[in-house]
Amino acid sequence: MSDVNYKKQAQDYYNKAPLIILGSGASAAHGMSGMAALAKYLTENINISGLSTGEVTVWQNFCDKLTAGVDLESALHQVAVTELLTSRIISTTWSLLNTEDINIYHKSLQNQAMFPLSRLLSHMFESSLTRLNIVTTNYDRLAEYACDQARIHHYTGFTHGFFRQLAAPNEINSARRVNIWKVHGSLDWFKSPLDDIVALSNIQGIPVNYKPEIVTPGTQKYQTTHLEPYRSIINNADQAITMANSYLCIGYGFNDEHIQPKLMARCQRQNIPITIITYGLSDAARNLIKDGKAKNCLAIERGASDDQSIVYSSLDKTSVTVERNLWSLEGYLSLIM
Structure with a gap:
């Protein structure tokens, strides 16, 4: 039996005001679809009418890979998806996730x-902190909802309101603010008919002549993230990671090339504490x-059940099994609050 005081370790790391990294697991806890469910939805709902013979062949090849057990991200990297097919993948992905997001x-x-994240952020702001940073690969707005429930202002790169436009971080000021850096885009980001990126709050469908701005896995992912607003968002996320004194990763799989390099360098070379x-x-x-x-x-x-960690x-060097839920955010809060 290990005699490590993991509760004290958790509190010590938390007291360093961690940067929060949200992965898909953080949203899955509230019922958002993960990669497996999204893959199934895409294969059943992509509209292939109007696609060329070559595009249909590529799509069938992609579906065959999923059937063979290849995960969604790997499958999309293994096929050459055209711009038209990519747009349909994005729109179909948006339709599934936006419906789930609105339901939540x-x-x-x-x-x-509803949101343990609300309580975490509120607790962190009981100190002298005036800014907190969240970096996330998720498209959904659960972090924003959590801020709203806690009456905490948040900034995602845009102005406030129903029709939001890109804004620099120093353009919007408040006594306390959470910066939410969404490195793969968001369900409320769209390319407008003017070819600029705007954010539209909680709409039910994609407006005519607007295109969702979410970066799905695949070969075009790298090209897209070199464009605005992704370039600025990723730069701000990099700065937040570089300046952080601690990290709290919630449901994050450590597979994202936009977050991973700096995070790993900080943890491995500078021994910055990390809680997962x-x-x-x-x-x-x-x-x-x-x-x-x-x-x-x-x-x-x-562990073997929700009440085991x-x-x-x-x-x-050895792990310890605890007969308590400490692995969820709700459980983690019992360690540090």
Whole structure:
């Protein structure tokens, strides 16, 4: 039995005001579809009418890869998807996730305690902090909803209102603010008929002549993220990662090329503390722990049931099983509050 005081370790890392990194697992906890469900939805709902014979062949090849067990991101990297087919993948992805996002929003109107993230942010602001940073690969607006429920201003790169335009960070000021850096875009970002990027709040469908601005996996992902607003968002995320004294990763799989390099460099070369809470550790996260390259690391994943957690600490070579839910954000809060 390990004698490591993981609760003290969690509190020590938390007291350094961590930058929060939200992965798909953070949203899955509220019912958002993950990659597997999205892959199934795409294969069943993509409209192939009007596609060329070559595009239909590419799409069928993609579907065959998914059927063979290749994951969605890998499959999209293995096929040459045209611009037209990419646009249909984006629109279909948007349709699924936006519906789920809006449903969660409506549920939150009836449940003021719905988001543990609200309580985490409020607790962090009980200090002298005036700015917090969230970096996320998610398209959904659950982080924004969590801020709203806690009456905390948030900034995602745009002005406020229903029709929002790009704005520099210093253009919008408030006593306390959470910066939410969405490196893969957001469900409310669109390319307008003027070819600029705007944000439209909680709409049910894609407006005529507008295109969703979310970056789906695939070969065009790298090209898109070199354009605005992604370039500025990623730059701001990089700065936030570089300046952070601690990291709290919630449902993050450690597979994103936009976040990974600087995060790993900071943890491995500068020994910045990192806490990982997740339903199940990804292979990349498990390797980070097993290799011992992150000298200040605490990771907690779900055990055999929701009420069991497996705790991995850089202070001990062996893991410890705890008969408590510590792996969810709700459970993590019981450690640090």
